[in-house]
Amino acid sequence: METKGKKFRFGRVMLLLTAVSLLLIVGSFGVGYYHIAPWEILPALFGGDSPQLTVLKNLRMPRILAAFAIGGALAVGGSAYQGMFKNPLVSPDILGVSAGAGLGAALAITAGSPAWGVQLSAFVFGIGTVVICYLVVHRVPWNQTVSLILAGTMLQTLANAGVTMLKYLADPDDTLPAITFWLMGSLAKVEMETLGAAVPPMVVGFVILMGMRYRLNALTLGDDEARSLGIDPRRTRAVAIAGATLLSASAVCIGGLIGFVGLMIPHVARWLVGPQYGRLLPASCLMGGCFLLLMDDMARSTLTMEIPLGVMTAAVGAPFFLWLITRQGGDAR
Secondary structure, X not given: OOOHHHHHHHXXXXXXXXXXXXXXXXXXXXXXXXXXXXXXXXXXXXXXXXXXXXXXXXXXXXXXXXXHHHHHHHHHHHHHHHHHOOOOOOOOOOOOHHHHHHHHHHHHHXXXXXXXXXXXXXXXXXXXXXXXXXXXXXXXXXXXXXXXXXXXXXXXXXXXXXXXXXXXXXXXXXXXXXXXXXXXXXXXXXXXXXXXXHHHHHHHHHHHHHHOXXXXXXXXXXXXXXXXXXXXXXXXXXXXXXXXXXXXXXXXXXXXXXXXXXXXXXXXHXXXXXXXXXXXXXXXXXXXXHHHHHHHHHHOOOOOOOOXXXXXXXHHHHHHHHHHHHOOOOOOO
C-alpha cells in the first residue's frame, strides 16, 4: 500500500511535469529559423490565416507533437524493459526493434517507396524482429531472460549487416543519403497524417503496460517470487514485450534511430517517483517527451543547419551511460 505521503509527492511531481510539458510545448512553437515571438504564438494559433499560422500548423505542430510522443514512448518502453530484465543498462532496442526497423526502412528507401511506405516497412520489420527473437527462445529450457538478450543481440547484428549491404549497393547520389539521413534520426519530414497513424499503437502499448503494472512490479523481484504471487513470468514477460515493442516500433518508424532516451529517462524518473510501475510509467512518459522535445529544439536552433536528432541525444546520453556503468551499487530494477 502506498502511504499518503508518497501519493502526495507523486501528485506534486506529476503536476510539475505536466506544467513543464505544456510550457515546453508552447515555447517550442517559437523555435526555428522563422522567428515568432512568444507573445505571438497563441494569437497565431487561434487567429485567422497568416504566415505564422502556416508555419506553426503545417511545420512545427507535427514536429513538436511527434517529438513529445516519441520521447514518451521510448522512455516508457525502456522502463518496462529495465524492469523485465532486471538490468539498468537495458534500452528499448535490446531485442532488435530499432535494428529491424532500420533494415525495413532501408529496404523501402532502396525500392523507391514513398514516405508512408518507408514508415510502414520500418514498423513491420521492427515488430517482426522482436517476434522472431521471442519465437527463437520460446522453447529454450534454460534462463529465458538471458536467451532473449542473446537472441536480440544476434538479430541486431544480422539486421545491421543487412543495412550495411544495402548502403553499399545503394545509389550514392540519391538512395544512400536518404538511408543515412533516416538512420541518423530526424523529425523534419513528420506530417500530421504520419503522426496520426503512429499514435494509436503507442496508446495501445502504454495501456497494456499500465494494465499490468502490478505484474511488472512482481517481475522485478525475480521469476520465483513472481510465481509465489501466482504470476506466470513467461506469459507476463511476453505481454509486456508486446506492449513495449508497440511503443518502440511506432516511435522508430516516424523518427528514425534515436538512442539513449529509453536508457536515461527511466533512471531519472525512478529517482523522482520510485520503482513502482503505477508511478514510474506516467512519469517516464512525460519526462521522455520533455527531454526529446528539448533535444529537437536544440537540434533545429543551435546551428544554421539542422543537427540530426540522434546526434543530439547521443551527445547527452553517452556521458550518462558512462556514468551509469561505473556507478557502484546501482539499482537494476
